[in-house]
Amino acid sequence: MTSELSCIATCIASQNPVIAFLNYILIGIIGISAFALIVFGRHFSLKTNFLLKSAFLTSLFLFLIVLLFATPASANSLFVYTHTSLLLLIVGYFAFSYLFAPFIMRIGLKRTANAEVEGIITEESKNLNIKKPSIFVFADSQASAFTVSGIKKAVFISTALVERLNKDELKAVLTHELLHLKGNFFNLKRFFSSVRAGFFGLIPIQVEELDILAEDKIDESMPGEKQALDRAREKL
Ligand SMILES: [Zn+2]
CATH class of the missing domain: 3.30.2010.10 (Metalloproteases ("zincins"), catalytic domain)
Incomplete structure (x- = not known):
């Protein structure tokens, strides 16, 4: 388990300084936008809501793509497995959004009866x-x-x-x-x-x-x- 954890740290942080820097920025955007949406989502205007959602999704996608190309062949299997699963989840999201767009749109919006x-x-x-x-x-x-x-x-x-x-x-x-x-x-x-x-x-x-x-x-x-x-x- 320790080696799995250290691989995750290594794979994200020490590919080379540029990738590590990019990954930390992406992790930052993912974290901040997710936090803002969850905590303040209902107070934002529709436009801000849209912007945060796309910032979150785009960073997540970029993060996974960077990892796909940056993970060394010797990388720990659990890490590679987790990462590949996440990419599959993203692909699943494409299909999900096509079918459930109205439901996704409702997230973070406050419904009122009329x-x-x-x-x-x-x-x-x-x-x-x-x-x-x-x-x-x-x-x-x-x-x-x-x-x-x-x-x-x-x-x-x-x-x-x-x-x-x-x-x-x-x-x-x-x-x-x-x-x-x-x-x-x-x-x-x-x-x-x-x-x-x-x-x-x-x-x-x-x-x-x-x-x-x-x-x-x-x-x-x-x-x-x-x-x-x-x-x-x-x-x-
Ligand atoms: Zn119209």
């Missing part, structure tokens, strides 16, 4: 003839609304946006989000988002461009609510 939003979603899903997605109203001071898909589809909307909109505007925004779920662009976006998420954002795929295309299409399909939607957009 009967009005729930009611609109139920009614509009019926009107649009789509399966009712789950709706997640989360406490945040920034106005935002978006859709996420996994095994189950989900619409996310922040309390700040709900509070700023009147009933017509709220209905227009929620219908807009439901149309995202219904549209063809959404599956394409989900696929590319997963590829990007799979590589922890390291591959620069411009998912946002698909969004712009989808926005125009959705606007065309709900001309009656255009004014309410434009007013809502101004409040974003």
